[in-house]
Amino acid sequence: MEYEITPPEIAERRARQEKFVLLDVREVWERETAAITDSAFIPMGEIPARIQELDPDEHIIVYCHHGVRSMNVAYWLRQQGYEKAQSMSGGIDRWSREVDPAVARY
Secondary structure (H helix, E strand, C coil): CCCEECHHHHHHHHHCCCCCEEEECCCHHHHHHCCCCCCEECCHHHHHHHHHHCCCCCCEEEECCCCHHHHHHHHHHHHCCCCCEEEECCHHHHHHHHCCCCCCCC
16 A cells, blocks of 8 residues: 555545545644544644554545645554555645645645
8 A cells, every 4th residue: 555645536535435534633723724524633743642543454544734744644653553544645735726625725
């Protein structure tokens, strides 16, 4: 499984109702500014303390603002045995540009 997945690929998977967790790892103020519907939320700094909230057998797609933090989290999760962790390339900014322009850009 690749480390990154694109926003359009995620949108297609959602349309097919595939099962996965879309995990927002941005800060609270960022989440309040813009969010993707039905995504889980654990700020990046809280992931190690809250890892038990995530199922290592599930497909977890991590997103942030531009894709840097989410890649770090996806990489770290894989190191912890979460083999199906991926990062959304380009983050919520790319999601807004390519999938859902109703999601605010900041």
